[in-house]
Amino acid sequence: MSAPFVLAVPSKGRLQENAEGFFARAGLKLSKAGGARDYRGTIAGLDNVEVAYLSASEIASQLSRGFAHLGVTGEDLVRETIADADKRVSLIDGLGFGYADVVVAVPQAWIDVRTMADLDDVTTGFREQHHMRMRVATKFVNLTRSFFQSHGITDYRIVESAGATEGAPAAGSAELIVDITTTGATLAANGLRVLDDGVMLRSQANLVASKHADWSPQALETARVILDHIAARARANKYREVRTRFRQCDAALLGEAHSRFGVEAPFGGPTSSGMLTLHCPPGQLYALASFLREHGAETVSVVSLDYVFDRENPLFAKLEAFLRR
């Protein structure tokens, strides 16, 4: 039997529950044969797939080394953990959860420090006055170095923080921090403020592919099946299906509906009897239904879609292009 296809999924933390739900909605049922404490799992109906349950940061390094084919992890961890990330992995798709910004935050009391340029100014004075460099507490060492470098800031020192980073300035172990924030509550509670141009990265959970995994023809076929499920679900989420029938329905009307409401006609224009099926963005449903009735429709029905399978799969196309590079 050939080597298994490895899908790495967060085993804990904020991403775990969301990731499980994401695969379930795509029709991929992950299961752990040995119960909740088992760190290996399978996908119903897909032989030769091994689900590896790992921490989000471990997933980034496993993908980098080619020990997993596909995985779910945060872009922040990908960019922090993997040097030359764009050569080793590809961010196939943002998954719409696990949002967090990686930010530079300073004490609110520093009223004159609003921007990275202001920070650059004070780092130099700080060094002269205190005979030491300003300390930045963070676990995002690599992201911090490259962001500070891009702003020409060199008079600082990184203090590696394992957790509770926001507490470092008050505790006196650093002057400022780089950390992730979602609601901003932890920063505010610790008397810190994000610099105006201090958002280093807007991160979310991503489906990530590894360049150096064992991409046998069989592994590629497995990826195609997985990505086909995911793309079909993603496309279904973007639209509702709208059906109607009225004689005045014609190509011109359809063109107008397309440009005004962003609707697609996946099965072509109205039939000879005026039967029409449309895919409409959820936010435009009422406007579309009103438009159709104004033009003669008696009834317009709307249903949610579970899957929309297209011949083209943009996610798999992206994977193939990345592996060919």
Ligand SMILES: Nc1ncnc2c1ncn2[C@@H]1O[C@H](COP(=O)(O)OP(=O)(O)OP(=O)(O)O)[C@@H](O)[C@H]1O
């Ligand atoms: N408010 C948040 N706090 C922490 N992580 C968040 C938050 N919102 C989203 N995330 C994302 O979750 C991921 C981190 O998850 P988690 O803390 O479980 O991983 P980890 O760093 O591997 O675990 P650990 O910190 O226990 O070693 C990151 O990609 C991060 O951006």
Ligand SMILES: O=P(O)(O)OC[C@H]1O[C@H](OP(=O)(O)OP(=O)(O)O)[C@H](O)[C@@H]1O
């Ligand atoms: O902007 P907010 O919504 O307040 O969220 C951001 C905070 O949440 C996370 O910490 P978490 O409580 O997960 O602990 P951790 O530091 O161990 O990851 C993160 O490290 C920040 O401290």
Ligand SMILES: [Mg+2]
């Ligand atoms: Mg954490």
